[in-house]
Amino acid sequence: MSVLWAPRAWIDGTWAERVALRIGADGCWADVTAGVPAPDAAELLPGPVLPGLVNAHSHAFQRAFAGLAERREGEHDDFWSWRDRMYRVALAISPDQLRAVAAMLYRELLRGGYTQVCEFHYLQHQPDGAPYADPTELGWALADAAADAGIGLTLLPVLYERAGFTQPVLRDDQRRFRTDADSVHSLARRFAAARRPNVNAGVAVHSLRAAAPASIHRLRALAATIDGPIHIHVAEQTAEVDDCLAATGRRPMQWLADEGLLDARWQLVHATHSVPAEIDAIAASGAGVVICPTTEANLGDGVPDLPGWLAAGVPLALGSDSHVGRDWREEIRWLDYAQRLVRRQRNVSAAPAQPATASRLLSAALGGGATAAGFARWGLAPGARADLLVPDPADPVWVGLPAAQTLDALVFSGPARPFARTLVAGRWVPDDDVALFARGAAALQALHGR
């Protein structure tokens, strides 16, 4: 057991003073007590500390071309032309390259304030589409990368079986993704049964366009025999909404709700294009939404109805998805900024009882993120995993400003420095970034053919 002590800690949406945090043998907080002097033998932390955040949506392999799709290749550049470029990377990456790139990414995410990442894991097979001898090969490459980096991982094997509502089979360039409900369920069981430290599992459905209704229902039935969340991409693009309407007569989120599929295990990723009735239906179901601000901006997805989701009380998580952004402070900042730009107001996400925008959005994302990763407890509280972020004690973004507004400054005065230290499951993340990044860079060089 060891004990930490910080002059301030972010607990239940506010700053508590003089906080002792005792780590249990199980890597969870055994005790968190505010208003106390530093216990003997406590490790003294230099300034305010924050809980780690769950990154609720990741495709680690996409880190391999972050920054490389920012050139217009044809007359029209949008999500779909981006997707063609993404598939070229998906078809090329090897298990060793995936591990090296993911380990680099995961360490970057730790420095950006995430201590757990949900992998929406649809890259399953060899480049020619043939299964690996062990179908868990690429899943374990991700888990190995998470262990290399020191981050927690929620593995979500993905149901992916068709190219579109009216295309019952996959495109050839989707051959590495092929699964069915039973194989997804089997993968999730194997990932969970291995009981790797800080790895858990759930399942995912790629999207309504990529899985038939009967398969989605079957996966949901199978999921009753396992724990863990159920994620699905939904309503990221208007073309998907239109295709769903044409195929089913209903918008995607309305379809999910009407089918009786949803409950609190479900996480609707993106949920960009909604109508108020859908928000009401999702709120009634207990499902959460996962918004990915930097990726949704990069891909030109559109601006979600954030005030609508918040007003309805729908759990909200954040994800970095394609990993063009890897720090949650930028995600929160620009989540509100996108609202400000289109509504010509400020602090759109604030509420009378929660006037501070950063606090309201971080509090929401801490709760929603924990659920999205399958954690019943999260944050600086007894029984939650002992995760912690230490902002750089010399970062000019917050030093010298009123203590009550440290979080506001960390989020809205930028760019803030990477977090100085990060604790995951009671252990400090190691300092071997140079070695991890060098391995990642070597994998990128090999992948991009130099």
Added chain:
Amino acid sequence: MSVLWAPRAWIDGTWAERVALRIGADGCWADVTAGVPAPDAAELLPGPVLPGLVNAHSHAFQRAFAGLAERREGEHDDFWSWRDRMYRVALAISPDQLRAVAAMLYRELLRGGYTQVCEFHYLQHQPDGAPYADPTELGWALADAAADAGIGLTLLPVLYERAGFTQPVLRDDQRRFRTDADSVHSLARRFAAARRPNVNAGVAVHSLRAAAPASIHRLRALAATIDGPIHIHVAEQTAEVDDCLAATGRRPMQWLADEGLLDARWQLVHATHSVPAEIDAIAASGAGVVICPTTEANLGDGVPDLPGWLAAGVPLALGSDSHVGRDWREEIRWLDYAQRLVRRQRNVSAAPAQPATASRLLSAALGGGATAAGFARWGLAPGARADLLVPDPADPVWVGLPAAQTLDALVFSGPARPFARTLVAGRWVPDDDVALFARGAAALQALHGR
């Protein structure tokens, strides 16, 4: 004289290989030669290098509350309620505090890739509104701060004489800002005549709402006797556009063009709300625009017609304005992202002949920024000031990726690390950030009353 050599350098919008850069005794590039081995005695730089960028719009004192206005104080929060909070800081800050905060800010801007900053300088008088014994007091506080930090400075004293189109005098909380055309001209002459190293001057008009037409015409006439740019805030808020229409029958930019005021010295800051005829009129005038993406998002100003400005060939500069963001990579990234979000396309700023978004926007901002700061030459070219940025050679955002896409990755894969080293006028920026930031933090503490 000294010589630098870099394996790659960003010259005229593309990467040149093996570049020798010779610094003249005047602090300008004496010679820039690509395709050569490193000369004897050259200082070898570890990777690609970039020109510094002009930050074309700054209110340094606003750095003192960056991050502190992110709470909704009333039912409605917008630019105007933010302005009330800003005035509270403007009324409180002392010359010493201004110098300390500005020095901290300017060093942050250097680490974020800016080597010259245009100060839209309207804080002139004592807190009670009485003039300082020396009316250049606060201008020189800014120049001292620039010298402390090592950045170049363009001082733009501001014509500010009324509270609105129908309010012929200032509000009491604007008492520190009061000037007239003659005093602004006098300040600009004094700032220029002192010939401080890396300090030049121009003039500014706060906005059409804050200066009477006759005063603007008079300042323009007086400005014929001095060098330097002429800046004005324009069309940031729809309320300002509406008030201008009510008062003059014309939209703000149309009014400026119709009055025959504009030429290539003029820089229209924000230019958020435009109609196509205004863009045509501004293009015909030769004036440039200065866009401030992070501040305009923070303040909920709205999304400018960037494709319109680019298509018309209007010079485009970037500014960080209120300094909620202090790195041009975030400005460029989100300048395009805001367009993507509202247009649901990608790489909106790219063009057939300039398909790379980051390159097109940086090239534009290098040229437009130089004009906005009164420089005839800028960049890595003979005769331009010897300014240079060295990206962190170990930053995982670009290491391992194809060399041709280094800039794309620096801008669009983030957050990138601060630039490792920065050269201004042939001298490396010193490493005394800790001391500068400590002085800045002490000033902030005093200002915020702790």
